[in-house]
Amino acid sequence: MKVHEFMSTKIEFIDANRSVYDAAERMVDRRIRSLAVKFSGEEPGYGVVTSRDIVFKVLAKGINPKKIKVSEIASKPVACIDKDTGFENAATIMEKSNIARLFVCDEGEIIGLISLLDVMAAELVAIARGDHDS
Amino acid sequence: MILEKLLSHGKKERDVTEDIKRHIGLLCTACDTFKTAVERDDPDLVENVIQLEREGDSVRREVISHIYEGAFLPYLRPDLCKFVEIVDEVFDLLKDTAFYYLSTRLPERIKDDCIRVALLNFRMCEMLLISYEAMLKGKDLRDKTLAIRIYEKKVDDLKYDLFEEAKKVRIDTFWDGRMLADLISGLTTISDIIEDASDHLQIIHVSMR
Numbered sequence: 001m002k003v004h005e006f007m008s009t010k011i012e013f014i015d016a017n018r019s020v021y022d023a024a025e026r027m028v029d030r031r032i033r034s035l036a037v038k039f040s041g042e043e044p045g046y047g048v049v050t051s052r053d054i055v056f057k058v059l060a061k062g063i064n065p066k067k068i069k070v071s072e073i074a075s076k077p078v079a080c081i082d083k084d085t086g087f088e089n090a091a092t093i094m095e096k097s098n099i100a101r102l103f104v105c106d107e108g109e110i111i112g113l114i115s116l117l118d119v120m121a122a123e124l125v126a127i128a129r130g131d132h133d134s
Numbered sequence: 135m136i137l138e139k140l141l142s143h144g145k146k147e148r149d150v151t152e153d154i155k156r157h158i159g160l161l162c163t164a165c166d167t168f169k170t171a172v173e174r175d176d177p178d179l180v181e182n183v184i185q186l187e188r189e190g191d192s193v194r195r196e197v198i199s200h201i202y203e204g205a206f207l208p209y210l211r212p213d214l215c216k217f218v219e220i221v222d223e224v225f226d227l228l229k230d231t232a233f234y235y236l237s238t239r240l241p242e243r244i245k246d247d248c249i250r251v252a253l254l255n256f257r258m259c260e261m262l263l264i265s266y267e268a269m270l271k272g273k274d275l276r277d278k279t280l281a282i283r284i285y286e287k288k289v290d291d292l293k294y295d296l297f298e299e300a301k302k303v304r305i306d307t308f309w310d311g312r313m314l315a316d317l318i319s320g321l322t323t324i325s326d327i328i329e330d331a332s333d334h335l336q337i338i339h340v341s342m343r
Contacts, residue, residue, distance in 0.1 A: 121284045128281035
């Protein structure tokens with residue numbers, strides 16, 4: 001099964017110059033664990049900021065989230081896979097990179113996101129379809 | 135195995151089981167055709183979906199009449215008929231959705247998500263067919279019903295986003311808005327009924343043990 005069949009297309013973006021407080025507010029409001037970060041200027045592209053980054057890099061260290069920019073804690077570049085990648089390959093990349101979510105890209109643009117839960121669900125569907133029978 | 139004996143004892147039973155398979159197969163074709171029609175924005179393909187519904191209707195009538203002509207033990211007949219009727223409900227809703235599609239213009243901002251829902255509906259039909267074939271062989275349906283629930287949850291996740299996006303679409307007349315709402319509603323309700331069919335298949339499976 002290809003990742004585009006099961007990816008989530010509900011992706012929230014935030015500008016890299018916004019504060020970590022803005023990012024945390026957005027995550028809590030939308031009940032999501034990560035935001036795609038849009039970088040512009042000399043080094044355009046995408047990054048990612050997760051709830052883990054905010055808690056460990058800012059809140060746990062007693063830093064005021066209003067005084068730090070998203071760009072300072074975001075990871076860049078993002079791990080991106082093609083929409084026609086199979087779930088098994090996606091799982092291998094996640095395992096090797098020790099990450100819980102992968103962005104799905106098409107011609108350099110983010111079009112979706114897959115999480116560990118999506119990988120598990122896809123695997124259960126593959127078992128039901130008999131894809132592993134041989 | 136008792137299930138195989140119950141389901142393939144005589145010619146009448148074999149005819150019914152084959153016709154039900156054909157009925158679900160037609161539904162798969164109709165769902166796939168609808169997905170392709172939306173992808174290509176092809177009204178002729180949408181018309182094909184309406185034709186396939188008519189064909190499905192005639193298969194349903196054949197199945198019901200064969201059952202009441204004496205196929206299967208009487209205690210099994212209502213459950214088998216109910217299953218065929220649920221599959222037919224999916225056909226009806228797909229036909230209505232195809233009609234709404236022809237009566238409105240699908241806004242570009244929701245087109246991709248509509249195609250994804252149509253693909254998931256098709257995958258669910260495929261899984262229903264796999265599930266039915268597994269039942270005929272007396273196999274466990276647990277992993278198949280779980281897969282259908284997973285697909286249904288995916289459609290549900292998309293449903294609310296679709297309505298949220300649809301709210302942002304500029305609507306000129308009441309009927310434009312009504313048709314668009316009915317299109318989204320139909321497209322995202324198909325999965326609920328396929329899930330009902332899958333649950334009913336599980337009931338038939340258990341009742342025949």
